[in-house]
Amino acid sequence: MNHSDHVHSIAQHASAAASSPVAASWRRCLTVHGLSPEEARSPLRLSEREFLAAREKSGHLIEEAQGELDRLFSTVGRAGCCLLLTDGNGVALERRGAAGDDKDFRGLGLWSGTVWSEASVGTNGIGTAIADERAVVIQRDQHFLSCNTGLICATAPIRDHCGRVAAAIDISTCREDAGEMAMLLMSQAVRDAAARIEANLFRRAFSGARILLVPADGKTSPALLAIDRDDLVLGATRAARLRLNLDDRRIAAGVPAADLLDESAVAQGADLLDAERAALRRVLSRAKGNVSLAADALGISRATLYRKMKKLSIH
Numbered sequence: 488m489n490h491s492d493h494v495h496s497i498a499q500h501a502s503a504a505a506s507s508p509v510a511a512s513w514r515r516c517l518t519v520h521g522l523s524p525e526e527a528r529s530p531l532r533l534s535e536r537e538f539l540a541a542r543e544k545s546g547h548l549i550e551e552a553q554g555e556l557d558r559l560f561s562t563v564g565r566a567g568c569c570l571l572l573t574d575g576n577g578v579a580l581e582r583r584g585a586a587g588d589d590k591d592f593r594g595l596g597l598w599s600g601t602v603w604s605e606a607s608v609g610t611n612g613i614g615t616a617i618a619d620e621r622a623v624v625i626q627r628d629q630h631f632l633s634c635n636t637g638l639i640c641a642t643a644p645i646r647d648h649c650g651r652v653a654a655a656i657d658i659s660t661c662r663e664d665a666g667e668m669a670m671l672l673m674s675q676a677v678r679d680a681a682a683r684i685e686a687n688l689f690r691r692a693f694s695g696a697r698i699l700l701v702p703a704d705g706k707t708s709p710a711l712l713a714i715d716r717d718d719l720v721l722g723a724t725r726a727a728r729l730r731l732n733l734d735d736r737r738i739a740a741g742v743p744a745a746d747l748l749d750e751s752a753v754a755q756g757a758d759l760l761d762a763e764r765a766a767l768r769r770v771l772s773r774a775k776g777n778v779s780l781a782a783d784a785l786g787i788s789r790a791t792l793y794r795k796m797k798k799l800s801i802h
Contacts, residue, residue, distance in 0.1 A: 490633045491525040508619055509629045512610040515618070516631045520606045527634050530596040531607045533578060538600040545574045548645075548654050549581055551687035555656075555680045556583055563658060563676065566669075569597045571657045577604035577613050595638065597659055608632060612640025613657050620644055620652050622681070624674050637661045641673035643681035646708075648692035649735070650725030656681050682708050685724060689713070693722050697786045699744060699763075701727045714744045716787055718795075745798065764799040767792075771801070 488496070497503050498513035516522045533541065542549065552572050560570050560583035569592045570583040582599045584592055592598065596608070605614035609631025616623045622643040628636045638661050645654040658673045686709040690698060693713035701710040710726035719741045723733050731747045748763060767781075774780035782792040796802070 490628055490636055491523070493628070494524040494631060508615070508623070509610060509625070512605060512615045512618065513631055516605060516609040520609070522609050522631065524609070524631055524633055526632070528608060528632055529601075531602040532596075533600045533602065535600075538578075541574060541576075541578045542580055545580055545654070547691060548572075548574070548684075548688065551691060552581065552645075552654075552656070552684045555684050555687075556581055559583075559656075559658070559676060559680050563673070566660070567662045567665075568658050568660045568673070571597060571603070571613065571655075571659070573603060573613050573617075573655045573657070575617060575653045575655075577602050577607065577617055577655070579603065591661060592659075595635070595661065603657075605631075608635065611635060611638075612642035612659065613655050616642040616644050616655050616657075617652055622674065622678050624670050626670065637663075639665050639670060639673075641670060641677050643674075643677040645681045645684050645688075646725050648689045648722055648724070650723070650728055653688075654684075656684065685709055686711065689722070689724050696721050699766075701730055701748075712744055712747075716791070718744050718787065718791055720744050720747065745795070763795075764801065767795060767799060767801055 494513050495517070497510050498517050503510040504514040522528070549572070556570055556572060564583065564585050567588055569588065571579045572581040573579050579599050579601050582597070603611055603613035605611070605618050608614065610625060611630055612623055612625045615625060625640045627639060630636050630638060638659055640657055640659045642655050642657040644652045645656060647653040656677050658677055689709070689711050696713040696715055699712040699714055701712060708726040709724055710730050711724045712720055712727050713722040715721055720733070720738055720743070722738065723731070728734060733742070733747065770781045770784055774784060778789055778792060782789045785792065
């Protein structure tokens with residue numbers, strides 16, 4: 488059975504689509520996007536004007552991701568890998584690749600200005616990560632199009648300061664000797680890079696606020712709260728929202744951070760309060776016990792800090 492027949496066979500079974508993310512993506516490609524696995528289809532390519540407009544719209548994303556892209560490429564670039572940063576529509580905004588590999592990757596469409604959505608090229612790392620809102624690894628014949636079955640793609644979505652998927656970061660390779668361990672390393676690398684970019688975007692969006700790290704059971708995505716001088720929550724990353732049962736409505740209503748931490752401590756143990764207590768003690772230690780200096784360092788009033796110290800039994 489060739490690749491095209493295999494895709495049709497699996498995608499047409501509802502049970503397979505329900506149990507396998509790849510089969511579900513194949514089904515979308517056939518029924519929603521009207522694609523055929525056997526067609527020799529290259530990703531859509533934006534005009535120069537469209538590409539510049541897309542980059543301008545995502546200027547803050549590109550700025551906050553540059554350092555992570557450079558760092559990641561310095562690690563995997565010599566291994567025959569290509570990096571892409573895309574927006575939420577799968578448009579490749581930034582690319583990193585070794586000059587010796589450019590011809591191969593350009594021929595595959597892994598180039599700035601191309602569109603790697605599922606609607607454009609079927610199941611692939613970028614399009615499927617954005618559609619499913621989760622990190623994925625799409626290996627060779629898991630791609631929908633037969634012409635892309637030489638690729639291995641590891642992709643992680645990047646969420647904005649409100650927790651919505653706004654971009655994706657991808658590592659792709661067409662090396663035949665890329666094994667399971669390489670794929671695991673690629674997947675973890677993009678997850679880590681996406682988490683750091685998310686944190687950068689969040690801090691940028693709430694540059695005037697105090698940022699609190701919420702313990703989140705070892706999850707890769709950063710669990711961050713942005714808090715004003717009155718201890719009210721201004722924003723939260725998706726991981727923090729999930730951890731603290733927080734949504735836009737509660738944030739808009741002006742929920743105190745202390746209330747959220749108390750709720751979570753009751754539901755999940757005292758680890759959050761312990762973390763806040765430890766953080767305050769560190770700040771007070773650096774200030775040599777001077778409450779005024781500690782309050783200034785935290786960006787809160789002395790009265791607020793005294794209330795926190797009393798609540799956390801810090802003397």
